[in-house]
Amino acid sequence: DEPHLDLLPQEDFIEAISTGDQELFQDAQYKRSAKCLERMDQVVKNLETSLYKARDLEFLGQTIMSKQEMEQSMTKDFAYMPLMPRAMRIKRVIINRLRNARNEKLYDINKKYQDLENRISAGEVLNEDTSISRWEEIRNLVRQVMEFREQITYLGKGNIRRLYMAQNTMRILTHEDLVPMLYLKNRLEGIKLGFEVRYLVIDEAQDLSLNHFKVLKDITKCHNATIVGDLNQRLIQWDEAGFLQLEEIYNDVTTFQLNKSYRSTDEIVKYADGFLKGTSAESLRSGDPVEVEETKNLKTAAVLIKERYEQMKKDGVESIAIITRNLDTAQDLNNLLKDEIYYKFIRTQDGIYSTNTLLLSAFLAKGLEFDGVIMVDTHRDREKPDLVKYIMSTRALHRLHVIETTA
Template sequence: MSVPEQEWQWEQRRVDDVVGQIRRRAAELEAQIGDVRADVVELRRNFWDEVTINLSSLDDLVETHFSIRQQAEVLADRERMHQQGARELKTLRKLADSPYFGRIDFQENGSPRPESIYIGIASFKADDDTFLIYDWRAPIASLYYDHTPGPVSYEAPAGTMEGTMSLKRQFVIHDGTIRLMFDASVTIGDELLMEVLSRHADVHMRNIVATIQKEQNRIIRHDRGRLLVVQGAAGSGKTSAALQRVAYLLYKYRKTLTADEMLLFSPNPLFSSYVSTVLPELGEENMRQATFHEYLVHRLGRLFEVENPFDQLEYVLTQSGAPEHAVRLAAIRYKGSTAFLRLIRAYQEFLLLQGMQFRPVRLEDRVIVSAEEIKRQFYQPGAPRRMPERLEWLRDWLLKQVSAFAEREWQAEWVEREVEALDPADYRKAYQQMRQSPFAGDADDYDRQREILARMVLRRYLRPVRARIKRFQFVNPTALYRRLFQDPSFAKRLAGADGLPAEWPEICELTLKYLDQRTLPYEDATPYLYLKELVQGVHMNTTVRHVLVDEAQDYSPFQLEFLKRLFPRARMTLLGDLNQTISPYGGALGNQEDLLQLYGPQETDVIRLTRSYRSTREIVEFTRGMVPGGEAIVPFERTGDRPQVVQARDRTSLHRGIVEAVEHLKRCGCQSIAIICKTAAESREAHEALGPGLGATLVDAFTPEFAPGILILPSYLAKGVEFDGVVVYDASEDAYHTEGDRYLLYTVCTRAMHHLWIGCLGTPSRFILDQPDTTYRLRQAGE
């Protein structure tokens, strides 16, 4: 609904007044930051001048310690003030450009008149402490996202607030000037959403606080249970909403929650870069980000070469003719299942009775305790019944054996040789220790000093031995994992009613082959680490309180169970789209029973997003026909050109057609264009042929961030991001014909915001031709 000119002028005058106050506040803050910055520089320059150093006695040493600590605390306090001021100044500058995007007039029941609430990315108060702008995360701001004018209510810390909303107004403000304004009778007016969605894609994700939809607001403000599952269609805003959810939680629990206590598992490092600006734009610090593979390498990289998921997928997509391909696919599916998880748990119970594998405790070439001795002690009658307690009991016994070894060994010849090699400082230290002994002079000084030096040598040599024992490194997890595959019938007994895949003997042979090469396939990494923790002690992170997993459909049920175990205090948010499943695991989100078992039905909520905002109506109508149940995906009413499907008779004409398509997209105003290939190998070939002429950048798994312009990349690295125009390199029947290919092609095509051009080297894929011919335009290259 348009706003009368007089009202428009009044709103602009208010903007001018608010922006003026913001700029004055920013100028004051900038001066304060300058003073603090000067203090920091001065403190750093004169740090040691302010510290009194006196090491002549123990008391003086303590005084010196506290002097240094006090000066360091002063410096740290000033640096925190500077960082906080810099963040606030950055927010004020954003507010000066666009102070707010929404207004609601709300009259609480019992109040004499309505109050105008203006909503922006952050709060701002006038000098008299009245709110000129409310933060979009404030409880009252939920009225803007969730309600239309009329009777409304919202949840506040004091309880449910009820009243009447008489007005909902939306703004687009740039450079302190209202560019667009209208009154809306729906959650977020289509005019505002259209204006935002019509913009060009960027190398970083934008925040969506001005256009949050009601269903997205449910995700953002969801605050109960241990597990929130968001299943959303491509382009439905699930990732954006999840990042706003992080900002909301940091705002709501700002006294008890920090960004360091939140962790996002990204699908790849490129995605981490893509979303890295969302929280800072909202004035919040970035949370921690990692890929699951990075965590696995952190834990296992010293033992194995750990395969990354992209190499696993590249193998699945490109090696279908390999003799072991079918066996490896079966291994990937089974090793990601909860059935394999149960088998490993049964294996742990078995190991309490027999079969544990140990490493001997050594001091270089000397065996202190043999593996057989450790095993006998582990299975002693009366040993603790549970694995953690038994291992701690065994650890304490081993430490005593090391002490006994040291007592026996201090007079050995090798120790004497090491004593002779000590430097003079060690001799002085031994002499001082001897002089301070209450028994000094009771024995030969020379013999006493030699004993002290000998024990000093042993302590140094045995220190790493004791450290390995304390870390339970006397357990041999690699031997234990191998044991599962050395005898196929052994695992069959452990599996019980779950059974094993028909290919199990071949899976065993393939697994042992990789282990012999000290290579850990991606599908083995999580089960190996899980078994390692069961027998060496569980590694838990109790500081992280919120975990978000993006592209969760590509995680196995086993991996999700492992994450739950790794972060026992954390609440978890899983984001995914079953139609974008590209992992050979089959997707954990597809099994509702597995999801509910993670934390239980009472602690689990599932929110489904079916409306797609990223792509034009024509692109959505074309792509939704590729996947089962796609008719439930609702396109946003933003129109454009139908997708173009172009058949080429050979690779030369295909490349010529791609060059013409890219030039056309550039003329249409596309600023980000992606040429998406199926695999990394195909991407390299395409870049070699097209890159120099187009000035295109090749993207691989090691590319740190997206660059503007024309990119050539494999399908799996395009997940989660969007481009103005997408060129599918080759979507022929030869390239995309399996059921797994169906979802891969859907994922590739749904990256396009405004334009989609699909090349085909020969007959187009059945997943294209099965669509109504009214949803795309088919032509020959050169037409």
């Protein structure tokens, strides 16, 4: 049976990390590290002798495969293969040998009864017991073959999820478990795509660990890639940015620094750069100034949002996003705005973007762009860097209105 798995949605994961869940953060940090994949390698090595225990296999007094030969095949001869196909290969060898031993015995049975028939035809009086018929001996042989095959049914079997969960450092799964899980599956089963991958294009690479790239390379067998990412658009500050270490898994890596913004106006870019440390981008066009207002609470902020939204619609702004720092604030605003303006509240990554106006959190806005953005933030501190504010503000193409509130 498949083990029951508790899955933590990615938006809930981000929310938990953002609010200081250190246990979850440390667990994810470990699963993004080289140590985690090294641990998976050790698991596979241990399973070579524990999952498919070697034993002497005999059939009708004949050794089909010795324990020593099985160990040799598992750990050395077929070690280039993933573990489960390796065990299946050994199983096929055993079955072929079993088939030969069965055929030899069947030949002996048939020859025995053919000799008896010849002797009877010659008029010889038989002294041996002939009460056991030929078919009874064959049925007995079939039964012995089936009993032998029962001994080797375990070869090639294994539940990847169960094996992974036995090593999992938490009793729930998050999206950070996907890479070590795929790595273990590839080492144990082998992952075949069914098509050739000649080139990889990876976007939003700033959120990926080096393990992500390693597993992608192992599975696709592809050595050519274009990888694009922006370090300033990381919602979580992990120890390492994987796409800055690509030389460890790829040969001939060429890096291009892109410092021009083709998305936002110069005014929006300069405002967003104010939340970074020591970096700046250049925009190719000018536009309206960024408007910043402060309010005491979300209720007052909701009134301002309605006003700014109506002004944007009047000015012909087509796509509008109301973006908050977190999902809780978005939910609170939804309660205040749902009867005031027309929009779609996006709660999860599976949300359907069916209207021109959206209410969503910074996490769900990542990678998207809108003609106008109303940015609502309860975090009024001016410390740097504040990458959440950077992400929120750079979603805007032409118009950005900022509403800061204390509660």
